[in-house]
Amino acid sequence: MSEDNIAIRPIEQADNPKIAKAIRSVLIEYGVPKVGTAYEDKALDCMAETYNKPKKAYFVVAKGDEIIGGAGISPLDNYYGNVCELQKMYFMPEARGKGYGSKMMAKCLDFAKTAGFDKCYLETMPYMDDARKLYRKVGFKSIDKPMGDTGHYSCTVWMLKDL
Template identity: 35%
Template sequence: MNKEVIITTIQAADDSALASMIRSVFDEYGAPTEGTVYVDPTTDHLSKVFDVNGSVLFVAKDGDKVIGSCGLYPTEGLPEGHVELVKFYISGEARGTGIGRLFMEKCYEQAEKFGYTHIYLESLPAFGKAISIYEKQGFEQLSAPLGNSGHTGCDIWMLKKIV
């Protein structure tokens, strides 16, 4: 991996590579795909999905190669002041380099700028290491989902108050 990793906001040119990277993480972990972003057709056009107020998708690149993503999205049905942490995936070769921590810091900062007070997320047991990282970041598990992400395959729901 190059030392010149750059984090930017998503551009249309990133769509295909990002969708491929996200699906490769699911494949790597043997995570269930039904009811997740893996089969969600919007995963192939994330630059369009994140072209709405109150949303952002950060993309990490090593040169021209997409190696990670993390963003915020005002998911329908979330309580006032809540935003969903979404599309948080890091390629195998980029894990353990601090990119995840940078993504989280950028998302906390951006959530506050947008005026959100809480960050919500959904995940899967297959991503157990990520769950423990979220808990260390102050996220608490919920007994039921918030909002309507459409990702019915996710059965871990977490929330963090940021303000």
Template identity: 45%
Template sequence: MELRPLHPLDETDLCRVIRAALVEFGADRPGFAWQDPELDAMSKTYAASGWIYLVVAEAGNVLGGAGIGPLSGVDATCELQKMYLAPSARGKGVGWQLMGSLLEHARVLGYRWVYLETLSGMVAAQRLYRAWGFLRIEQPLGQTGHGGCDCWFLKELHGAGGSGKQRYPSEH
């Protein structure tokens, strides 16, 4: 399997994987990524400065992906977004590779924190987040538009700058 940046030709297959996962986990309704306006044209969104989306592909087939972008309303923080894998790609270490690559991109882009939102039913995903050092927090941060999520996680990136004195990112 290969990890590579999202290309416009990937969008149809990627959208299919994302929507199937949202249905699988009961998130095919308002308050979740299902209604995100960029879902059908993600390559435009993730081409902007401070954004990146990586696709997982095998033999030319898109099996999922994940991205990061600035978290609206929170300083020095990016959001891990739209991390979904087809069932055939799960349990093979692909999520681990994807997370490692995105965390490195976040460091290079100068983010100090990585935030994510998920569902309590996504148990395997939460194990991955915890294994990478994400800590569960009590309430959401920023303005994601995903009010349906019921679990929030935050990770401080080491080596991304900052004094090390601030415990949580500041909202504005």
């Protein structure tokens, strides 16, 4: 998937510092708390290694050597059931409004289905309106309480989708 030198591809080890910087930058831009969110996740600095495991994948939006976005799928932490979580889906300003979110969502959900998950869960913030609009567009529905225990206690919007 590429156009104008932009590709959505699996993460590589060389991408680790670039995606960590991009995610933290977006979180700061939106005023997301640094605690109880992805900002403080240890995995943020070693994403390629974290997602190089069965039933896990992380994809990046690459513009040449730059990483301008990403998203991943992983089994939902501390949950017994065949549910995955859409994780760390963030895009730099230059990647927004160009359809990459929809393409990334399709890639992640296709991976989740292929990996055999029944449902996909996500957590977000109430003021991330564009993200929630995209999630609803692909069939995520709001739920009343969190599932599993991701450690992201500052995220107060929880959504679930049947795969």
